[in-house]
Structure formats: C-alpha cells, structure tokens
Amino acid sequence: MKNIVRSLFFTRDASDDELRRLIDSEHFDPLFERANEVRHLHFGDDVYLRGLIEFSNYCKNDCFYCGLRASNRSAVRYRLTHDEILQCCDEGYRLGFRTFVLQSGEDPSFKDEDICQIVHSIKTKYPDCAVTLSIGEKSYNSYLAYFQAGADRYLLRHETASDEHYRSLHPQNMDPVHRKECLRNLKKIGYQVGSGFMVGTPGQTLDNLVQDLRFLQELEPHMIGIGPFIPHGETPFAHEAQGSLQRTLNLVAILRLMFPQALIPATTALGTIDPRGRELGLQAGANVVMPNLSPVRVRKLYTPYENKICTGEEAAQCRRCLERRLESVGLHSVVSRGDYPGVRR
Numbered sequence: 001m002k003n004i005v006r007s008l009f010f011t012r013d014a015s016d017d018e019l020r021r022l023i024d025s026e027h028f029d030p031l032f033e034r035a036n037e038v039r040h041l042h043f044g045d046d047v048y049l050r051g052l053i054e055f056s057n058y059c060k061n062d063c064f065y066c067g068l069r070a071s072n073r074s075a076v077r078y079r080l081t082h083d084e085i086l087q088c089c090d091e092g093y094r095l096g097f098r099t100f101v102l103q104s105g106e107d108p109s110f111k112d113e114d115i116c117q118i119v120h121s122i123k124t125k126y127p128d129c130a131v132t133l134s135i136g137e138k139s140y141n142s143y144l145a146y147f148q149a150g151a152d153r154y155l156l157r158h159e160t161a162s163d164e165h166y167r168s169l170h171p172q173n174m175d176p177v178h179r180k181e182c183l184r185n186l187k188k189i190g191y192q193v194g195s196g197f198m199v200g201t202p203g204q205t206l207d208n209l210v211q212d213l214r215f216l217q218e219l220e221p222h223m224i225g226i227g228p229f230i231p232h233g234e235t236p237f238a239h240e241a242q243g244s245l246q247r248t249l250n251l252v253a254i255l256r257l258m259f260p261q262a263l264i265p266a267t268t269a270l271g272t273i274d275p276r277g278r279e280l281g282l283q284a285g286a287n288v289v290m291p292n293l294s295p296v297r298v299r300k301l302y303t304p305y306e307n308k309i310c311t312g313e314e315a316a317q318c319r320r321c322l323e324r325r326l327e328s329v330g331l332h333s334v335v336s337r338g339d340y341p342g343v344r345r
Ligand code: SF4
Pocket: 059, 060, 061, 062, 063, 066, 067, 068, 069, 070, 104, 105, 106, 136, 304
C-alpha cells in the first residue's frame, strides 16, 4: 500500500485496482501524511473561507437522495430577496469573507436576469470578492450570461460518473450526459469549475468511485467537493445506510494527491456525521471551509439531508467556531478570494 501512495504522490495516478484498494482501506496513516504534505506544499497552513448563502430551497427536480426535492411536500420553502442576499454579503465581508457562494435548488422563479442582477450588485459593491454560483443545470447561454455579469466560479457536482448509477439516483428526466455537458460548458466559458460526488449513495460500488476519479481526471476541475451520503426521512432513500466517514476521508486524501492544487472543502456533511469530521477532512488534505452566511431564520429549512450542523448560529458565531477548529489542527483561515493557483479572471 505504501508503494501505491508513493506512486500517487509522484505520478498523481494509480491503476484502477490500486485505487480500489486505497479507497477501501482502513485508516492508513501514510496516505493521510502524504496528502497533508501535498496540501502544505501548495497552500502552507492556509485555509480558504467561502461564505455560503442558501438563497432558495425551492427545487423543480426530484433527486431521490435530497430533502429539497419537489415531491417533499413537508418542506417549508423560502426565497431570499435581492436585498437580503446583499445583506448576507455585507455581514460576510465584515467578517473577512472574500468569496460568496450563492446556492439554491433549481428554482425557476429566479430568471437569468435576476441571477445576473444579483451577481452584478455583489461584484459592484465588493469588486475584490469572488462570486460562486451553485444553482444547478442551465443552458450554455445562461451560464455565459452569469459569467458576463461577473460570476467567477460555478459548483455543479457530477454526483456519480456512472450513467447507470446516476439513473438509479435520479428520475428519468435527469440525464447524466447533460450534467457532464454542463460541466464542460462551464469550463469552456472560463469559470473556475467545481465538481464532486457523494460517497456511499445506495448501490455505489468501488468501481463507481474509481469512475468518479477518472471523470475528474478528464474534467480537471479547479474545485472538488465530496461528502458522505446522509439519508433524509422524506425521500425514497430514507432507510438507506449513510456513507462511511473513513471512505470519505480516504477519498479526500486520494483527491489531494491526484489534484495537488485543487480547492477541496471539508464539507458540512462530514461535520454532520462526525463531530470532528471537518477537522479530519482538513487533516486528510482539504483546504476550504464554507461557513453559512444565510439568515438564521432560514438555516434549518435548507436541508438536503437531515441533522445538518450549524443551523442555529449567527454568521459571526460560525466564523469564530471555525477559527477554533482550524487552530486545533494547526491551520488558519486567510482573508483572500482563494482562487485556483494561477487562475483569476
Ligand atoms: S440535489 Fe439539487 S437538483 Fe436535486 S433535488 Fe436537491 S436541490 Fe434539487
């Protein structure tokens, strides 16, 4: 196993069989030590902050794993106004955030003009900040319009690279080919692009995870977000087992070795399945955290999965709590946009 880690470190690649063995390993210190070393080599002790603004929990889609799915009639829905979103940015800027991530379900009531206006307002008020969008699958022209309005980055997890597995997690009208096409369009337009997948979704095999890594090698995203699958009671997967912490950490470390300069978050989902999940993610090579800037009154309503952490605290409290967590593992946050090395529009 040590040889596999060594080869990943030097060549950023391994055979399918070697990857399967690493993904499936019990805690293997050399993997995490190498991943930490690579993170340190490229980013020192710096961790980038992204201020997350969940501005709408309406969604027209019906993904089988997600509590925001349209069929979940018990979800209490909300939308933030343009002004409320800007107020979140005001608070975030004051707290030292220089990236704002605007996230929502696929909510048709926000037209392209609305998104462009929101992006434009933020970029006008805070030209030193990056705006990341995470609002789902759109046409090439929509993506282009947002980019021209000033959006810098776009997050769209591919969820699973296997078409067959994708179809088992989504209704028939959702197309894995289109999702990948969206990611390629985003790259073509010039966004810093984030992709990623869930670990432990129902039916997922080790081969599926290797396929995910191969797809990422082909896409070469700037950001890679992965988190454990966590079931939600109002979905068809309510009684499925949650994804494994160990396997998710193994994959974070493997991703760090395969994509040394990528921006990899220690996700809230990791913190949800284990009280020290985010710290463990950072020690496995992650270098981004995404505290919540949404107004406290809506936090509990944005629940793609259950028992999500950090839903009761003001942004400032979240910020202080995270700082302490970073310090506990010898890291610190920086007031910076945190672009992919060498890439800035
Ligand atoms: S995963 Fe995204 S697109 Fe799917 S139902 Fe949830 S919010 Fe909507």
